[in-house]
Amino acid sequence: MGNSNTPQVGGIAIQTQKSFYLPGETVSGFIYIQLNSQVQGNQLYLKIKGKESSYWITIIYVNNQQVRVPHYGHNPFINYKIPVYTWNTPFVPAGQYCIPFSFVLPQNIPGSVKDIWNHDGIFGKDASATIDYKLKAELHSPTGQVHIKGKTPLLVKDEYRSPVVPLSGDSNLPMKSWCCCSKGFVNMKCYFEKNAYMPGETATVICDIDNSQGRIAITNMIGRLTYSLITSNESDSKTFTKTNSELILPGVAIGETKTGANQLKFTLPIITEKNVDGEEIATTNGHFVKCVYMLQVYAPIGSCCCSCCSTEPLMEIPVNVSSQPTRFAAPIQAPAGWAPQQIPLVTVNLNPLYEYASKKVGKIKHFMPEVPTPATAGPQMAYPTGMQMGHMTQIGVPNSPPMIGGNAYAPAKI
Numbered sequence: 001m002g003n004s005n006t007p008q009v010g011g012i013a014i015q016t017q018k019s020f021y022l023p024g025e026t027v028s029g030f031i032y033i034q035l036n037s038q039v040q041g042n043q044l045y046l047k048i049k050g051k052e053s054s055y056w057i058t059i060i061y062v063n064n065q066q067v068r069v070p071h072y073g074h075n076p077f078i079n080y081k082i083p084v085y086t087w088n089t090p091f092v093p094a095g096q097y098c099i100p101f102s103f104v105l106p107q108n109i110p111g112s113v114k115d116i117w118n119h120d121g122i123f124g125k126d127a128s129a130t131i132d133y134k135l136k137a138e139l140h141s142p143t144g145q146v147h148i149k150g151k152t153p154l155l156v157k158d159e160y161r162s163p164v165v166p167l168s169g170d171s172n173l174p175m176k177s178w179c180c181c182s183k184g185f186v187n188m189k190c191y192f193e194k195n196a197y198m199p200g201e202t203a204t205v206i207c208d209i210d211n212s213q214g215r216i217a218i219t220n221m222i223g224r225l226t227y228s229l230i231t232s233n234e235s236d237s238k239t240f241t242k243t244n245s246e247l248i249l250p251g252v253a254i255g256e257t258k259t260g261a262n263q264l265k266f267t268l269p270i271i272t273e274k275n276v277d278g279e280e281i282a283t284t285n286g287h288f289v290k291c292v293y294m295l296q297v298y299a300p301i302g303s304c305c306c307s308c309c310s311t312e313p314l315m316e317i318p319v320n321v322s323s324q325p326t327r328f329a330a331p332i333q334a335p336a337g338w339a340p341q342q343i344p345l346v347t348v349n350l351n352p353l354y355e356y357a358s359k360k361v362g363k364i365k366h367f368m369p370e371v372p373t374p375a376t377a378g379p380q381m382a383y384p385t386g387m388q389m390g391h392m393t394q395i396g397v398p399n400s401p402p403m404i405g406g407n408a409y410a411p412a413k414i
Contacts (some may be wrong), residue, residue, distance in 0.1 A: 001398070010035040012137045012150030015332045023106040027154065031084075031137045032332065032340065033097040041141035042087035044346060046101060049134045050109060050151055050156075050302040051290040056127035056238045073233030078106065078133070083393045084346045092139065096340035103348035109284040111158025114275045115229050116242050127240055129289040155304050157323070159180030164196045169315045176247040186212040186252075188298050188315065196320040197270040199280055203295055203319070210401035211252045221249040223266050223300040225319075227273040227281075230290040244271040244293075252299075255412040268295070272321055280323035293321045317381075 016029035031044070053074035059066055085099055117127040133154040139147045170189040179330050186209070193204040205223055228241040245268050260262055272280040273291070284291040296316040 001156070009037060009039060009148055012139065012148050013332050014135050014150050014152040016135070016152065016154065020157045021105055022159045023109045023111075023397060024159075026102055026104050026308075028102045028119055029135070030149075031097075031099040031101060033091060033099070033137075033139070033148075034335065035094045035096075035148075037094050039092045039139060039141075040090065041139060041145070042090055043093055043140045043149055044085040044099065045138045045140060046082050046084045047079055047134075047135065047136035047138065048080045048082070048103065048348075048350070049076070051076040051130075051132065052110070052286045053130045054288045056231045056234075056240075058238065064230070069233075071233060071236050071238070072230065074410075075286070077109070078350075079356055080350055080354045081356050082348050082351070084137075084348060085343060087315055090142070095147070096338060098340040099343040100345045101268050101348055102345065103350065107158060108352065110284050110289070111282055112154075112156045113281060113284045113287075113289060113291055114277070114279070115291065116276050117193055127229065127238065128229050129229055129291075131284060131286050131289050158284055166194055167192045167317050170318065174326050177274050178329060180220055182233070184216070186211050186214045186218065186299070186301075188297070190315040192317055192319075194319075195317060196255060196322070198322050199272045199324070200269060201270045202267045203270055204265070205295065205297060205298055207301065207315075208254045208259040209264065210257045210259060212257050213253055215254055216301050217254050218252040218299045218301055220251040220300060221264055222300070223247045223249070223268050224294075224296040225268050225270065225297065226294045226296060228290075228292045228294070229273075230292065231288075232288050239394055242273075243295060244273060245269050246302065272323060282323035283318075283320045293319050295319050377379050379395075382384060 011034060012030060013032045015032070016027060018028075021027050025026065031046070033044075050075065053076040054071075054072050058068055058069050058071065061067065084101055100323060112133060113129065113131045115129045133156050134151055135154050136151040137148060138149040141147060152302050168189065168191045170187070188210075189208040191206040197203060203225065209218065209221070223246065224243050225245045226241055227244050230237060230239045232238075247266055247268055249264060251264060252258055272293075274280055274284070280290050283293055294316045296314065298314050
């Protein structure tokens, strides 16, 4: 049974009622226990864990030899071990048990993510980043020995909390040639339809370009959707960026203006990044792991432009991109003769008294205030970054286990 089993003792399995949860949402589920023999010990614990892990490589040279330096980040931001049920005997009799539980996820926690970058087939992965959550159930002896345990991943889908609004930006930049000679000014104003998207949607961008005061041509206009993975730890960070969609449009000649009826209007498909398992990666804002999407409008200036003293027009806004879970587990299959003892619903509260240290050394960075209330038993559950080089403006303002849901990862068997 479950995923920590011995035929002699038995096992534990955990099943949540939904495939994914949002920050601040109530997680409900069941702990299923099957004991094939009596177990010394009477305390059942539920562990709730959430952590960020980051890894990347930088290159340095020592005595003209290339050396790859690894960097690691680890942030266990949720780490609770909470007693959820105590038997009134010093042992747990052989048998079957079903313990329903519920708890409220903290607000402002990042969504689950798994991303691995591999730019180098010789040396392997250059970077990896994960934010993951797990639920664990453990049956302890009086001395603290864990007799049996089970676990399940918990998928958290980040929720966009800010209003979905259109945005605009403008820039008025000097144009200079070699030797930094002034070549006038170019003015660019961009209007972005909104700041949040679902995969498969299309972003609409409108641009007014005024090169009437410029004496250098804008060779073309480029619209992009970029994705960046930002990995960090307490002291260092590294950003990996790629273009997910791009559109090249005609440029603006010297003295030309494209405004009003002649303004540029284009659309870009919202193409999400996918991890090694083919799952879409959503916008995520952790401490050590960030996944960032940007809409950009870039205006390359003619080849005579001096790159040392002139800045080419660039407008960009961060956009929130959501994702849909793609992995859903089959429901837990009950063994023959499954007729568990039903335990009343246990409401679990994330009390700081129940926090415990991670095995890995790292400073815990909380994403929310803690809730100082203990676990309680309840009634029976019913079974069944802004813009660069411009100014941004916001425009407007039962006797068998339930067979529903399941977790978002691997199925478990009792």
